[in-house]
Amino acid sequence: MTERRKLVEVRDLKMHFPIFGGILRRQKGAVKAVDGVSFDIYEGETLGIVGESGCGKSTCGRAVLRLYEATAGSITINGQDIATLGQEELRKRRPMMQMVFQDPQASLNPRMTVAGIIGEPLDEHTDWPRQKKLERIYELMDAVGLNRDFANRYPHAFSGGQRQRIGIARALALNPKFIVCDEPIAALDVSIQAQVVNLLEELQEQFNLTYMFISHDLSMVRHIADRVAVMYLGVIVELAPVQALYDRPMHPYTEALLSAVPEPDPSAARRKDRIVLQGDVPSPANPPKGCNFCTRCPKVMDICREVPPETREVAPGHFAACHLLDQDQTTGGTGGRGSEHNQRLIQQGEDA
Amino acid sequence: MPDGAVPVLEVKDLKTVFRVRGGEIHAVNSVSFDLRAGELLGVVGESGSGKSVTMMSLLDLLPSPPAEVRNGTVMLGDRDLLKVDAETMRSIRGGEVGFIFQDPMTSLNPVFTVGFQIMEPLRSHMGLSKAKARDRAVELLELVGIPDARSRLKDYPHQFSGGMRQRVMIAIALACDPKVLIADEPTTALDVTIQAQILELIKDLRQKLGMAIIWITHDLGVIAGIADRVMVMYGGQVVEQGPVREVFANPAHPYTRALLQTMPKLHGARETKLRVIEGQPPMLGRHPESCPFRDRCGHAFDRCAAENPARRQLGENHDVACHWDHREGKP
Numbered sequence: 199m200t201e202r203r204k205l206v207e208v209r210d211l212k213m214h215f216p217i218f219g220g221i222l223r224r225q226k227g228a229v230k231a232v233d234g235v236s237f238d239i240y241e242g243e244t245l246g247i248v249g250e251s252g253c254g255k256s257t258c259g260r261a262v263l264r265l266y267e268a269t270a271g272s273i274t275i276n277g278q279d280i281a282t283l284g285q286e287e288l289r290k291r292r293p294m295m296q297m298v299f300q301d302p303q304a305s306l307n308p309r310m311t312v313a314g315i316i317g318e319p320l321d322e323h324t325d326w327p328r329q330k331k332l333e334r335i336y337e338l339m340d341a342v343g344l345n346r347d348f349a350n351r352y353p354h355a356f357s358g359g360q361r362q363r364i365g366i367a368r369a370l371a372l373n374p375k376f377i378v379c380d381e382p383i384a385a386l387d388v389s390i391q392a393q394v395v396n397l398l399e400e401l402q403e404q405f406n407l408t409y410m411f412i413s414h415d416l417s418m419v420r421h422i423a424d425r426v427a428v429m430y431l432g433v434i435v436e437l438a439p440v441q442a443l444y445d446r447p448m449h450p451y452t453e454a455l456l457s458a459v460p461e462p463d464p465s466a467a468r469r470k471d472r473i474v475l476q477g478d479v480p481s482p483a484n485p486p487k488g489c490n491f492c493t494r495c496p497k498v499m500d501i502c503r504e505v506p507p508e509t510r511e512v513a514p515g516h517f518a519a520c521h522l523l524d525q526d527q528t529t530g531g532t533g534g535r536g537s538e539h540n541q542r543l544i545q546q547g548e549d550a
Numbered sequence: 551m552p553d554g555a556v557p558v559l560e561v562k563d564l565k566t567v568f569r570v571r572g573g574e575i576h577a578v579n580s581v582s583f584d585l586r587a588g589e590l591l592g593v594v595g596e597s598g599s600g601k602s603v604t605m606m607s608l609l610d611l612l613p614s615p616p617a618e619v620r621n622g623t624v625m626l627g628d629r630d631l632l633k634v635d636a637e638t639m640r641s642i643r644g645g646e647v648g649f650i651f652q653d654p655m656t657s658l659n660p661v662f663t664v665g666f667q668i669m670e671p672l673r674s675h676m677g678l679s680k681a682k683a684r685d686r687a688v689e690l691l692e693l694v695g696i697p698d699a700r701s702r703l704k705d706y707p708h709q710f711s712g713g714m715r716q717r718v719m720i721a722i723a724l725a726c727d728p729k730v731l732i733a734d735e736p737t738t739a740l741d742v743t744i745q746a747q748i749l750e751l752i753k754d755l756r757q758k759l760g761m762a763i764i765w766i767t768h769d770l771g772v773i774a775g776i777a778d779r780v781m782v783m784y785g786g787q788v789v790e791q792g793p794v795r796e797v798f799a800n801p802a803h804p805y806t807r808a809l810l811q812t813m814p815k816l817h818g819a820r821e822t823k824l825r826v827i828e829g830q831p832p833m834l835g836r837h838p839e840s841c842p843f844r845d846r847c848g849h850a851f852d853r854c855a856a857e858n859p860a861r862r863q864l865g866e867n868h869d870v871a872c873h874w875d876h877r878e879g880k881p
């Protein structure tokens with residue numbers, strides 16, 4: 199492969215939401231939604247972000263686009279330091295970086311027609327004549343599989359999946375370079391999921407787009423991503439090329455995640471060996487001492503409750519943060535079929 | 551599962567139309583199905599096929615106008631839900647029948663705390679005291695896996711992540727131990743581990759309370775894992791219905807077959823391109839006189855344009871609405 203260019207560079211990003219309490223409403227703590235993450239995204243690639251609900255994926259995506267003011271850390275996009283940019287400069291850069299939101303309903307203005315919503319970024323950032331805008335709007339509607347005849351309807355008249363496509367069309371309006379897709383397909387049926395993913399891939403090829411693709415659908419992430427970062431409670435616990443991550447997960451959390459994917463086959467689904475995580479899910483306002491995953495890890499050791507593990511490169515481009523890797527680097531990690539000590543496998547019988 | 555059990559919910563010939571500027575949208579067309587005690591009925595179907603509108607029609611949850619339920623009966627026990635007065639409906643909703651909406655952000659009220667919204671039905675339907683309701687709310691939030699539940703009661707919905715809001719909705723729906731639970735895409739925003747936990751919880755409650763469940767989802771893996779029966783919708787109609795193993799093993803409707811083929815896989819080679827069902831969904835502008843899937847169907851022939859197929863029985867409990875005989879491979 200030729201030398202790839204980094205389009206996005208994030209270093210030690212933190213996003214803490216203050217918690218206020220008491221009669222004086224003084225700050226008494228913080229929700230550490232994102233607590234020191236670093237990663238790069240290369241031009242033209244897709245970085246998948248997976249992880250448990252509430253682990254900070256959306257917050258991370260929003261902070262990267264500066265929809266939140268980050269608590270700490272640096273963000274560089276296309277050579278430009280985004281974190282310190284002034285408002286006007288930031289506005290000028292907006293067309294280049296877009297977001298498809300997780301909650302389609304909440305992000306669509308109920309008083310605007312679909313054409314108005316999709317065309318809003320065009321009104322804001324171009325001085326095209328009406329007709330040209332309208333053509334672009336139709337083109338976008340075709341691209342995401344929305345019937346043109348729906349252009350003058352309002353968002354409430356659409357199903358959940360149709361609304362999500364409106365959001366995607368709007369994000370594509372200005373030909374961005376970098377798009378953060380926050381669960382863009384969760385609300386869609388599988389055929390339309392496939393349509394949208396194919397579309398995202400076609401656009402990527404055509405315009406060399408770069409995606410940060412947040413999703414909990416591990417099968418889809420496997421399909422679309424080049425590399426995948428696994429988040430747990432505000433930190434990245436593993437980051438690897440997609441093949442390596444699915445074939446040789448190094449972090450016990452990644453293993454548990456992969457084992458829990460439901461299979462679309464009624465007889466296989468009820469017999470599968472699933473690692474069911476036990477123990478308390480810690481709160482990001484009060485993360486455990488040591489490794490964030492220590493309260494639920496099936497392979498927890500004493501050191502895990504004391505010292506946070508460091509991220510190390512266990513194979514080329516394959517990063518993981520786990521104390522197990524300190525010891526048995528030679529055996530190629532914790533993963534795999536061989537080392538199932540201490541792991542709780544639930545055999546789900548036919549009677550389930 | 552409970553074969554031959556009595557239906558707790560029986561829907562017949564439901565038809566729902568939206569009046570919009572310039573015409574009507576026939577969103578639900580003669581939908582019939584039943585739900586038996588303790589059973590989990592999975593509902594799948596194309597986006598816009600009328601899954602949500604069907605379920606919302608049952609509980610009078612659609613804004614009217616523009617919505618109009620034109621026909622049908624919905625029997626819950628011996629009451630027709632389309633005929634009960636508003637007062638009775640309010641006590642059924644959130645009491646006997648729990649409902650989880652597809653869109654958690656719009657169904658949670660942004661100006662009230664999460665705690666208030668869970669405690670409200672506990673106080674009004676179950677008559678719990680404030681302190682009891684609070685304890686039960688904490689218990690429910692813990693059940694759906696919200697960490698540090700007690701201290702999060704005073705948070706507002708925007709302070710929760712997408713998946714956490716969805717879990718709050720689940721907690722609210724389960725609050726009053728409903729007999730029937732209607733869950734519309736209840737786990738789309740959840741990661742697989744939490745989803746697995748919720749599915750276990752649901753299985754458990756079914757066993758303990760004998761709750762009957764309608765579960766709408768796009769995730770065929772979830773259907774495969776928990777449903778007893780599956781109902782497939784397309785263009786405002788039920789196109790196939792049957793026991794989940796039977797439908798997955800021998801899908802009869804061309805749409806069902808196409809749907810089962812579009813799934814990306816977790817194992818095996820990565821597909822270079824995902825399969826899609828070509829073509830556009832139907833417009834729903836009129837009452838359908840022909841098969842809604844015919845423009846996208848590889849088997850369509852003249853009869854499909856002339857006549858909308860009625861559901862015909864294939865085997866015990868398995869039916870399909872299609873003129874094509876998939877077993878014979880001919881019309």
Ligand SMILES: Nc1ncnc2c1ncn2[C@@H]1O[C@H](COP(=O)(O)OP(=O)(O)OP(=O)(O)O)[C@@H](O)[C@H]1O
Pocket residue numbers: 354355356357358359360385386387568570575577595596597598599600601602603604616652834
């Ligand atoms: N308030 C409304 N006014 C007009 N049309 C509506 C309204 N609500 C829904 N519809 C239409 O009814 C049809 C069925 O919508 P419904 O929400 O039931 O789809 P769905 O099967 O739940 O789809 P999804 O999987 O995307 O949630 C859609 O074509 C939609 O455009």
Ligand SMILES: Nc1ncnc2c1ncn2[C@@H]1O[C@H](COP(=O)(O)OP(=O)(O)OP(=O)(O)O)[C@@H](O)[C@H]1O
Pocket residue numbers: 215229230231249250251252253254255256257258300482708709710711712713714739740741
């Ligand atoms: N505006 C806010 N104020 C306070 N806390 C917040 C706010 N936004 C998010 N949080 C908290 O930060 C944490 C991470 O939230 P985030 O939305 O990033 O999760 P996520 O990984 O996207 O989860 P999901 O998969 O459920 O969408 C959660 O504990 C959430 O409650």
Ligand SMILES: [Mg+2]
Pocket residue numbers: 255256257300380711712713
């Ligand atoms: Mg999120």
Ligand SMILES: [Mg+2]
Pocket residue numbers: 357358601602603652734
């Ligand atoms: Mg719906």
